[in-house]
Amino acid sequence: MSLPLEELLKLEPEEIVAHNERPKADDLRNKQQIYYEDVEEGLELPKYVYNPTPTHLFRWSAAIENFHRIHYDLDFGLNHDKNPSILVHGSWKQSVVPQFLKDWTLPKGWPWKAQFEHRAMLVPGDVLIMWGKVTSKYEKNQMGFVELEIGMKTQDGIESMPGTATVVLPLRNGPDIPYPFVPPED
Incomplete structure (x- = not known):
């Protein structure tokens, strides 16, 4: 069962690990599309939990x-x-972001852009939670744009990688998102 991020952070590290919502390969292969209409401001994305050794x-x-x-x-x-x-490598943390966004938008959505900062040293033994939360959404050119706040918190609630991202989701009765994605002109 999915816990809100703030509730997850109240747990002991080993309990946090037990709440990992990172999908398995079969889950991704059979994933049902999340449509723009399914998303509301404040929605928390699944939390991915890592425990690097x-x-x-x-x-x-x-x-x-x-x-x-x-x-x-x-x-x-x-x-x-x-x-x-x-x-923990900054490049490893960077590699988690596109995977996290891609997994959420599959199979027909598109992670468009992300930006974040590295703010804390992470070490083996830290339990790391990749998280995201919908902050706004809008339609443009028959596509659904979703703005996210993202980050990677430690078991102690330290935000090590605050950032933002924009993903594009298909409208329920709209056309497919073009591949490769070409953003609409302003």
Whole structure:
């Protein structure tokens, strides 16, 4: 059952992890479209919960060939850079945003744009919650535009990545969103 973000943050970290709403691959393959008309201001998107480990961070470093030792060498991070631990990559956090938006708009919607800031150091052991909330919506050129507030909070409620996003959803009786998406002119 989906909990509002503020209620989720009242739980212990292991309880937060149990409320992960990130869909499995089969869920995405069989996902029913969310239409513009289904969305209201204040609607919270499903919360994606992550619990990165040192192994995850090492693998991400190798995959993207980022060999800065603060992401996988604890001794270096603690003693050289005086960090609290090894650090979660900003690029990993950035990779979560398009996945989060794409999953919500599938199969016929389109994540259009997102912007966010990195505001906090995240370390293994942090439970991270990717969240989104509808702030406004409007129709243009027979497409539904939905404005979102997005972010990634820690189990302690620290906002590590505040931002905004715009997604495009089809109207229930409207045309398909063009692929590739070309935004309408103002």
